[in-house]
Amino acid sequence: xxxxxxxxxxxxxxxxxxxxxxxxxxxxxxxxxxxxxxxxxxxxxxxxxxxxxxxxxxxxxxxxxxxxxxxxxxxxxxxxxxxxxxxxxxxxxxxxxxxxxxxxxxxxxxxxxxxxxxxxxxxxxxxxxxxxxxxxxxxxxxxxxxxxxxxxxxxxxxxxxxxxxxxxxxxxxxxxxxxxxxxxxxxxxxxxxxxxxxxxxxxxxxxxxxxxxxxxxxxxxxxxxxxxxxxxxxxxxxxxxxxxxxxxxxxxxxxxxxxxxxxxxxxxxxxxxxxxxxxxxxxxxxxxxxxxxxxxxxxxxxxxxxxxxxxxxxxxxxxxxxxxxxxxxxxxxxxxxxxxxxxxxxxxxxxxxxxxxxxxxxxxxxxxxxxxxxxxxxxxxxxxxxxxxxxxxxxxxxxxxxxxx
Ligand code: SF4
Numbered sequence: 001x002x003x004x005x006x007x008x009x010x011x012x013x014x015x016x017x018x019x020x021x022x023x024x025x026x027x028x029x030x031x032x033x034x035x036x037x038x039x040x041x042x043x044x045x046x047x048x049x050x051x052x053x054x055x056x057x058x059x060x061x062x063x064x065x066x067x068x069x070x071x072x073x074x075x076x077x078x079x080x081x082x083x084x085x086x087x088x089x090x091x092x093x094x095x096x097x098x099x100x101x102x103x104x105x106x107x108x109x110x111x112x113x114x115x116x117x118x119x120x121x122x123x124x125x126x127x128x129x130x131x132x133x134x135x136x137x138x139x140x141x142x143x144x145x146x147x148x149x150x151x152x153x154x155x156x157x158x159x160x161x162x163x164x165x166x167x168x169x170x171x172x173x174x175x176x177x178x179x180x181x182x183x184x185x186x187x188x189x190x191x192x193x194x195x196x197x198x199x200x201x202x203x204x205x206x207x208x209x210x211x212x213x214x215x216x217x218x219x220x221x222x223x224x225x226x227x228x229x230x231x232x233x234x235x236x237x238x239x240x241x242x243x244x245x246x247x248x249x250x251x252x253x254x255x256x257x258x259x260x261x262x263x264x265x266x267x268x269x270x271x272x273x274x275x276x277x278x279x280x281x282x283x284x285x286x287x288x289x290x291x292x293x294x295x296x297x298x299x300x301x302x303x304x305x306x307x308x309x310x311x312x313x314x315x316x317x318x319x320x321x322x323x324x325x326x327x328x329x330x331x332x333x334x335x336x337x338x339x340x341x342x343x344x345x346x347x348x349x350x351x352x353x354x355x356x357x358x359x360x361x362x363x364x365x366x367x368x369x370x371x372x373x374x375x376x377x378x379x380x381x382x383x384x385x386x387x388x389x390x391x392x393x394x395x396x397x398x399x400x401x402x403x404x405x
């Protein structure tokens with residue numbers, strides 16, 4: 001009797017940490033079911049790709065990667081966010097197998113002879129190493145990308161500035177713990193909420209057990225992760241502060257660091273006292289509060305459910321109690337109808353609260369978002385001008401920035 005030939009799978013992802021964690025869980029699932037993971041697309045029977053749809057650049061890249069994967073003999077399976085963020089383009093382009101994030105449990109249907117279903121594989125604490133997909137599938141594109149970076153004086157200037165302020169960069173030495181999947185909020189610029197589905201929280205006891213085991217294994221730096229961590233527990237009739245209390249009991253004999261991000265600002269406002277208490281214990285060194293716009297008119301159109309004054313007052317309190325806390329944020333530049341005056345209001349928030357780090361996000365008009373229907377749009381040229389202005393503004397104040405333009 002001859003042994004069954006092990007099927008090989010090539011897994012790639014151009015998405016964020018949440019999708020890289022999903023990719024690692026998928027890898028564990030395939031290994032548990034007797035599949036082999038290969039780093040060579042040409043050897044693979046299946047080519048699994050987690051396709052990011054973060055912005056226009058990423059969407060174009062995702063389509064390009066799928067096209068290039070099509071040169072190999074293996075069957076392509078597209079996962080991730082692309083199918084709900086750019087549905088018309090995706091449906092016209094792709095007739096093969098695909099699943100959005102919220103339907104990952106159905107992955108069992110794509111692989112024959114599965115013995116351990118996907119839902120029985122626990123979430124992983126470490127993301128799949130991202131690598132550069134183009135290195136594997138198109139070295140020419142990989143070299144071109146590197147050259148473009150080296151030959152652009154503006155990009156070099158930004159890189160140099162980033163290098164000089166690298167102490168304010170995000171710390172990636174982290175053990176991740178999933179607290180919930182999905183998001184119940186309705187931000188109008190976000191297509192991701194349709195991809196991830198409604199919020200489903202893990203029971204607090206399960207999270208605390210996982211945390212205790214990781215503490216015993218010597219881990220000390222944690223990021224609690226979810227599509228909106230602030231919504232944790234609302235589907236179970238509990239709240240994030242309830243979970244935090246339980247975690248505090250588990251780690252009372254240890255010196256630990258926590259990062260809590262992917263948290264809608266309305267929850268930072270709502271749970272302000274609990275967060276300040278936690279940060280005072282030294283556990284939270286950094287708070288990420290993505291206020292997106294300094295204009296209440298724009299915030300209303302974004303359906304963010306808070307005013308900019310509430311954000312400013314809350315963060316000022318953090319700064320007063322904990323002058324050393326690192327504050328980080330995201331801003332969206334060029335949301336539909338944003339005027340020059342609205343944009344200046346966003347920059348003026350930095351005159352009221354000091355942020356150490358900011359992510360400047362060029363507004364992307366995703367078909368799957370509600371803001372797709374809001375007009376008038378801001379022209380690309382005007383968005384580029386505002387981003388340039390923002391960079392100059394942040395450089396003057398020594399604020400570390402990253403861009404997704
Ligand atoms: S909280 Fe985040 S994931 Fe949820 S709708 Fe808003 S932007 Fe999207």
